[in-house]
Amino acid sequence: MPELESSFSNVVVTEPQGVVLDNKTPALxxxxxxxxxxxxxxxxxxxxxxxxxxxxxxxxxxxxxxKSTFLRLIAGLLTPTSGTIETPGLPETKGNMxxxxxxxxxxxxxxxxxxxELLLEVVGTPKAERAQIxxxxxxxxxxxxxxxxxxRELSGGMRMRVSLARTLVLRPPxxxxxxxxxxxxxxxxxxxxxxxxxxxNSEGFSTIFVTHSVSEAxxxxxxxxxxxxxxxxxxxxxxxxxxxxxxNELRSTPEFxxxxxxxxxxxxxxx
Amino acid sequence: MNKIKNILTNFGPPLLLLIVFVAAWWIGIxxxxxxxxxxxxxxxTVNAAISNSERLQIGLxxxxxxxxxxxxxxxxxxxxxxxxxxxxxxxxRALFPWAxxxxxxxxxAIAPLIVLWVGPGIISVMLIAFIVAVFPILANTLMGLxxxxxxxxxxxxxxxxxxxxxxxxxxxxxALPYFFTGLRISAGLGVIGAIVGxxxxxxxxxxxxxxxxxMFSSTQLRTDFLFSTILLSTMLGLSFFFVAYLLSWLxxxxxxxxxxxxxx
Ligand SMILES: Nc1ncnc2c1ncn2[C@@H]1O[C@H](COP(=O)(O)OP(=O)(O)OP(=O)(O)O)[C@@H](O)[C@H]1O
Ligand SMILES: [Mg+2]
Numbered sequence: 001m002p003e004l005e006s007s008f009s010n011v012v013v014t015e016p017q018g019v020v021l022d023n024k025t026p027a028l029x030x031x032x033x034x035x036x037x038x039x040x041x042x043x044x045x046x047x048x049x050x051x052x053x054x055x056x057x058x059x060x061x062x063x064x065x066x067k068s069t070f071l072r073l074i075a076g077l078l079t080p081t082s083g084t085i086e087t088p089g090l091p092e093t094k095g096n097m098x099x100x101x102x103x104x105x106x107x108x109x110x111x112x113x114x115x116x117e118l119l120l121e122v123v124g125t126p127k128a129e130r131a132q133i134x135x136x137x138x139x140x141x142x143x144x145x146x147x148x149x150x151x152r153e154l155s156g157g158m159r160m161r162v163s164l165a166r167t168l169v170l171r172p173p174x175x176x177x178x179x180x181x182x183x184x185x186x187x188x189x190x191x192x193x194x195x196x197x198x199x200x201n202s203e204g205f206s207t208i209f210v211t212h213s214v215s216e217a218x219x220x221x222x223x224x225x226x227x228x229x230x231x232x233x234x235x236x237x238x239x240x241x242x243x244x245x246x247x248n249e250l251r252s253t254p255e256f257x258x259x260x261x262x263x264x265x266x267x268x269x270x271x
Numbered sequence: 272m273n274k275i276k277n278i279l280t281n282f283g284p285p286l287l288l289l290i291v292f293v294a295a296w297w298i299g300i301x302x303x304x305x306x307x308x309x310x311x312x313x314x315x316t317v318n319a320a321i322s323n324s325e326r327l328q329i330g331l332x333x334x335x336x337x338x339x340x341x342x343x344x345x346x347x348x349x350x351x352x353x354x355x356x357x358x359x360x361x362x363x364r365a366l367f368p369w370a371x372x373x374x375x376x377x378x379x380a381i382a383p384l385i386v387l388w389v390g391p392g393i394i395s396v397m398l399i400a401f402i403v404a405v406f407p408i409l410a411n412t413l414m415g416l417x418x419x420x421x422x423x424x425x426x427x428x429x430x431x432x433x434x435x436x437x438x439x440x441x442x443x444x445x446a447l448p449y450f451f452t453g454l455r456i457s458a459g460l461g462v463i464g465a466i467v468g469x470x471x472x473x474x475x476x477x478x479x480x481x482x483x484x485x486m487f488s489s490t491q492l493r494t495d496f497l498f499s500t501i502l503l504s505t506m507l508g509l510s511f512f513f514v515a516y517l518l519s520w521l522x523x524x525x526x527x528x529x530x531x532x533x534x535x
Contacts, residue, residue: 077425095430105422109444109526118440122432150526170430 011262012239025089026050027174027206028074033083034231035069043069045231046083051206053089053173058209058217058224059234060267066232067210071176074208075099090174095123098167098205102179104159106151106166112138113147116165123170137165142195157188164196168203175200175207182212190248193219201244214263219251224263228270236266311495320499326484327503334465334480334507337393341400342461342511346454348401349408357416357442367413374406378464382471393478396468403464408453415449416442448527451519458515462508481507 028051035044044066051057059067072078074085075097090096106115116134125133138147141161151159160181167175181189197220200207211217217224224238240259242250250256293313300312307315320327352370356363378399389395419442427437469482479487481504488496523529 072425075425075429077429097429099426099429101422101426103422105420105426107423107441107444109447119426119430121440122427122430122436152526 011259012241013262013266014237014239025053027053027055027087027089028208029084029086029088030074031084031086033070033073033080033085035066035073035078036081042231044073044080045233047232047234049225049234051208053206054204055223056200056207056209056221058211058221059227060211060214060217060224060263061227061232061270062229062267063212065227065229065270067227068178069232071099071178071208071210075176087174095119095170096172097174097176098170098172100164100167100175100177100180102182104151104156104163106159106162108151110150111147112143112149112151112154112162115151115162116169118166120169133169134165137169138162140168140199141165155188157184157192160184160192168199171203171205173205175205175209177207177209179210179212181216189213189216190251194246194248196220197244197246214260214267215251215256218256218259218263219246226263226266226270235270238263238266308492308494311498315495316498316502319493319495320503323484323496323499326479327481327499329477330479330481330484330500331503331507333393333478334462334469334482334504337396337400337465337468337480338462338507338511340397341465342404342457344397344401345404345408345457345461349405349453349457350412350450352405352409353412353416353446356413363413370406370409373402378403378467379471382468386472391472392474395472396465396480396482399468399472400461400464403467404457404461407456407460408450411449411453411456412446415446418449419445448523448529451515451523451529455512455515455519458511459508462504462511466504 028049030047030049033044033047033049034042036042047070049057059070061067069078073080087096107118110118113131113134116137117130120130120133135147138144141164143158143161143165146154146158151162154162160183164180181192184192193216207220209217209220218240222240222244224240225234226236226238227233228235238259242255297313300310311319352366356366381402382395382399385395385398389398423441424437427441432440465480466482466485469480470486473480473483475483475487481500484500485497485504488494488500519529
């Protein structure tokens with residue numbers, strides 16, 4: 001991969017990596033994916049992307065450039081109008097992907113635990129097992145003791161944790177996250193970031209994450225992709241060199257600031 | 272202790288207003304002294320109710336049954352109609368205008384047709400109660416089914432959920448608050464429909480409902496009896512509304528804003 005000239009000494013910037021590397025089976029291969037909505041909106045064009053197992057890839061880009069469209073295409077909720085999307089490294093079963101939205105989208109008539117059981121019911125897990133998995137997963141996201149609480153009794157950050165747990169119970173090898181922590185305050189977001197990173201490290205799933213926050217992107221990912229607008233395209237990819245065991249102290253290091261600066265620069269160039 | 276306080280704050284003000292109203296009515300009678308066939312006094316009204324208690328009992332029973340059947344049919348067919356319409360935009364576009372048309376046609380105007388086809392009596396009255404009560408349930412439930420959170424449907428679809436799973440787990444509970452809004456409106460309307468029905472297509476004797484006695488007493492200028500019938504009708508309508516309200520509260524109290532106690 002040829003390195004592009006960069007005024008940031010520590011930052012590795014490449015063209016978005018759209019070719020299969022080594023002999024690993026990638027989790028996801030997108031070839032020349034494009035989406036034109038029925039009303040004629042060109043949301044996405046010529047998108048190539050290869051995601052390796054265990055990758056944490058974050059997409060940043062101006063509003064309306066097609067990030068959500070891209071995630072929905074991968075999730076199979078939309079069909080591409082051109083190109084192909086393959087998931088060679090994932091099991092063929094349903095439940096191989098988890099989707100987390102910007103807002104918690106909980107069922108207000110269910111308690112936290114019953115919300116977390118929802119998708120287990122859909123895939124047919126027996127009742128006793130469901131309850132046990134839900135309780136364990138709630139503990140994993142830091143909500144032990146809130147099993148019986150209704151969504152209205154939880155704070156925004158806690159609701160997001162329930163939403164996360166709802167998807168985690170399926171243990172999907174692949175997470176799609178569309179600005180999942182955008183609706184909470186910065187402190188809560190930092191805690192959620194740290195916790196989610198820890199979860200990813202322990203469970204080993206691959207993630208495609210969308211955010212408007214450059215520092216969130218850099219903190220979480222090993223790859224950050226910058227998109228341009230109209231039609232949406234992948235413009236640049238920035239590799240994040242830090243080890244996967246990160247804590248919030250990382251945010252105050254000069255290296256972190258430098259990489260954030262680079263990503264911001266490309267973001268503004270593309271806007 | 273708290274319960275008593277609760278009841279007082281809920282029922283105290285309207286009860287107080289009732290007392291003020293009856294007092295004003297009485298004082299008005301004392302001052303203006305109108306002929307009893309124009310405005311009877313509260314005492315005369317109560318007396319008329321007591322001396323006609325047998326008729327009022329029959330009337331109350333018949334109106335009650337007609338309302339219950341009409342409203343129940345409206346619930347069943349209204350919900351069914353909403354479910355069918357929500358399953359396809361085409362069906363909704365074809366059916367909904369007719370539902371609106373049925374609603375906007377004055378029931379008094381179609382009463383002669385109903386008499387012609389079904390004959391006068393209890394069944395016809397039930398039919399009118401049904402026609403009047405079905406639309407709010409249909410329209411509200413339809414709205415509820417249509418305003419289900421898209422993201423939740425996507426979430427379930429991604430895990431291979433069937434249409435019926437999505438329907439029962441997501442759509443029906445989401446539509447519940449809307450349905451109950453419809454039911455609260457329909458409960459009152461159903462009683463009104465039954466009484467208007469009795470006035471137009473009802474029969475006397477053992478089939479007589481409150482609406483029949485409204486007609487009967489007014490043509491005989493027995494205004495005191497008319498007053499007691501009207502008051503009883505109002506109470507019946509109120510109790511239907513209350514039951515609908517109670518059902519709604521029981522179903523939604525755990526989670527929906529409308530049923531939650533206001534924050535202190
Ligand atoms: N269902 C749809 N029908 C038609 N056009 C759509 C639809 N959904 C999105 N679009 C258009 O496609 C483009 C990309 O939308 P998308 O939601 O993917 O953007 P985004 O990058 O997620 O934006 P944001 O950062 O604001 O969430 C926009 O121009 C949008 O108007
Ligand atoms: Mg979006």
